Each structure stands twice: as structure tokens, then as C-alpha cells.
Amino acid sequence: MIQGINENIPYRGVEFHIQTEDKGMERGLIVSTLFHSGMIILEKRVSYKDLPPERQTEDGLSLLLKETHEGMRRELLSGELDERIRLFIPIEKAEKGEAALSDAEEEMIKKVREEVLPSIVRDLGVELTRDDLKGIRKAISVSSGLPPKDRYLSLYKEIFRLIQDRCDRDTYKGMVKVWTGLEKRKPEPRPVPPPRPTPSAVTHPSEPSSKELEITPEEMKQLVMRLTIPELTRVIGESLSEALYHKVFSEIHDSFYLKENAFILLADRILSSGIIRKRVSDEWRADVKTTWLKRYERVKGLKS
Known part of the structure; x- marks a missing residue:
């Protein structure tokens, strides 16, 4: 596997990060990703197959990785990506003397950038072109x-017209209600505490217990990261893995971690995220979930 390139690039008063990685012989891809504050602005993939057979060597792939990285860098600094970037973050006007945006347009751009676009990718699983x-x-x-x-x-x-071939109409309508505030995301329900055991029902210390690990929310988060990080970093890298954990953990209440199947639910949330689904197959996700659950069972066995 060829060593990747990571580079921070200031442009129009904003700092961007370009990460170009070799995904290895098994996947046969060079992937270059443009980030801002952990958010993906653009991703480009180049297949090994784009090279003639005689160039599919370590030196040839190393050169392809550098060319792909430089191509992304060149597009950013030349202004070719300005229109795409403006949908995610505010940058200076691309042309001197460009008319100022109206208040309504500024407001709509902000809402689309901060709420609608991430939701389309995350909740609808649509990769925007x-x-x-x-x-x-x-x-x-x-x-x-x-x-x-x-x-x-x-x-x-108009957005639905653009993506209707890639998403379900009813699901889209539901998300529109969320975006317009007609329907709020429902928080995770608080678990009902179990009844206090009677003296006769108390388990003797020497008897095996069927309870899950007694664990705090913070300990569960650390456990989830420790047991799932190997596979995630191979697919999306360390920085995106950290961003994904932060997103998943920030969306749920601490009471969620008290559920007996908290680990399974967290694993499902991670594997069903848009950034994972668009990169791997359903079979891969099923296999990885099985691997994670086996690791978790081993940890439970050690703790019991």
C-alpha cells in the first residue's frame, strides 16, 4: 500500500484539508478527499485500472497518487470548486465586484449548507454530484x-426533482417536514427502570449473572471505539472515523447507554451511516457487525 498524502491548504480565508489515500490492491483505488473541519466537500476516486499494466507497479501507483492529489489541489486553488464549496461553507466571492447576496438568499444558503445537504447524505443516503x-x-x-x-x-x-431517482418519495417528504420544523426528530426514549428484585430473587455472588456489563456512558463510548476502530480506519481513515463517532454519540441521550443492547444499537448506527454505506457493500457491513459482536462478547466474558 502506497503512503498517502495529507495537506492543509488555505484558500479564500478558509482552511481546507486534502487527504489522498491508496486503498490497496484488494480495492484497487486511489481516493482523494477535500475536507473542511472534518466535513467532506468533494471526493474523487481513481482506479488502478486507469493505468496501463506496465505502470501498475509501486512506482507507478505512487505517481498516480501524487497526480491525483495535485489534481484536487489544482482544482481547489483555481476556483473550479467554488460553486460546490459555497453550498457547504461561506467563502469570499469568486469574482471581484460580484453582486451581494440578498438576505433571503444568504439565509437559504446557510440552512441548506448546515442542515439540508448533510441530511440528504446522512438520512437519505444520496451521494450528491x-x-x-x-x-x-x-x-x-x-x-x-x-x-x-x-x-x-x-x-x-426542485431538490427532489434532482435526486428523485435515488431516494424514496415518502422518506423525502418526511425529511422535508423535519427541515421545515413541522416534525421534530424524536429523542431516544428513556428506558423504564427494572423493578427492584425481591430478596429471594437476588443472585448469589457465586452464581453467573445474565446482566450486561455495568458501564457508564463514557466507558461505553470508549469501548465502542476500541472494538470498532480497526475496520473503520481501513475504510474512511482516522479523521473521518473520529468525526463519525462524534456524530453518532452526539445524537443520543446518555440514557441510551443503559439499554441492554446498547452496543448492538451503536454498531448498527455506525454501519448504517451514509459515509459507510456509500463506500462498502451490505455483505461487508454484515461481516463487520458479526466481528464487532464477537469482540464485545469476548470483553463481556472477561468482565463476568
Whole structure:
């Protein structure tokens, strides 16, 4: 496996990070990813097969990795990615003298960038293309000129038109309700505490217990990371793995960790995230889940 390249690049007052990795002979891919604060702005994949057979050597692949990295760097600094970047983060105007955005347009861009786009990827599992983002940006410009009550309705209709072949209509409608505030995400229900055991039901210390590990939320988080990190880093790297853990853990209440099957539920959340699903097969996810559960059972056995 060829050593990857990581580089921080300041551009238009914002710091970006480009990570270019070799995924190894098994996957046969060079992947270059543009990040800002752990968020993926753009990802490009180049197959080993793009090289003639005589160049599929360590030196040839090393050169391909460098060329792929430089290509991403060049696109960023040349301004080719400005339109895509503006949908995620505010940057300076690409052209001097460009007209200022209206308040309505600024507001819509902020909402789409911070809430709608991440939700499309995370909740709908849709990988947005450059054409999708251009279409969304155009729709924002058009919709921002409509009366307030019609702006977002028009925008969400246009977004669905762009991605309708990749997502379910009813699921999309449900997410629109979340985006418009008509429906709030339901928090994890607090578990009902079990009844206090009667004296006759108390387990003798020498008897085996069927309870799960007694563990604090923080200890469970550390355990999840320790047992799942090997596979995640091979697929998405260390920085994205950390971002994924943070996202999963921040979305649930501490009471969640008191559930008997907390580890299984956390494993499911990690493996069903958009960033994992778009990179690996269902078979891989099933195999990895089995591996994680075996590790967890071994830990429980050691603790019992």
C-alpha cells in the first residue's frame, strides 16, 4: 500500500484539508478527499485500472497518487470548486465586484449548507454530484425571490426533482417536514427502570449473572471505539472515523447507554451511516457487525 498524502491548504480565508489515500490492491483505488473541519466537500476516486499494466507497479501507483492529489489541489486553488464549496461553507466571492447576496438568499444558503445537504447524505443516503449541487444553488437563487411562505417549498420540490431517482418519495417528504420544523426528530426514549428484585430473587455472588456489563456512558463510548476502530480506519481513515463517532454519540441521550443492547444499537448506527454505506457493500457491513459482536462478547466474558 502506497503512503498517502495529507495537506492543509488555505484558500479564500478558509482552511481546507486534502487527504489522498491508496486503498490497496484488494480495492484497487486511489481516493482523494477535500475536507473542511472534518466535513467532506468533494471526493474523487481513481482506479488502478486507469493505468496501463506496465505502470501498475509501486512506482507507478505512487505517481498516480501524487497526480491525483495535485489534481484536487489544482482544482481547489483555481476556483473550479467554488460553486460546490459555497453550498457547504461561506467563502469570499469568486469574482471581484460580484453582486451581494440578498438576505433571503444568504439565509437559504446557510440552512441548506448546515442542515439540508448533510441530511440528504446522512438520512437519505444520496451521494450528491456536482450537477446536483449546481442545480440546488440555482434553485436557491430562483426561490429566494419568491414570497417567504413559498421559498422553501419551491426549493425542496426542485431538490427532489434532482435526486428523485435515488431516494424514496415518502422518506423525502418526511425529511422535508423535519427541515421545515413541522416534525421534530424524536429523542431516544428513556428506558423504564427494572423493578427492584425481591430478596429471594437476588443472585448469589457465586452464581453467573445474565446482566450486561455495568458501564457508564463514557466507558461505553470508549469501548465502542476500541472494538470498532480497526475496520473503520481501513475504510474512511482516522479523521473521518473520529468525526463519525462524534456524530453518532452526539445524537443520543446518555440514557441510551443503559439499554441492554446498547452496543448492538451503536454498531448498527455506525454501519448504517451514509459515509459507510456509500463506500462498502451490505455483505461487508454484515461481516463487520458479526466481528464487532464477537469482540464485545469476548470483553463481556472477561468482565463476568
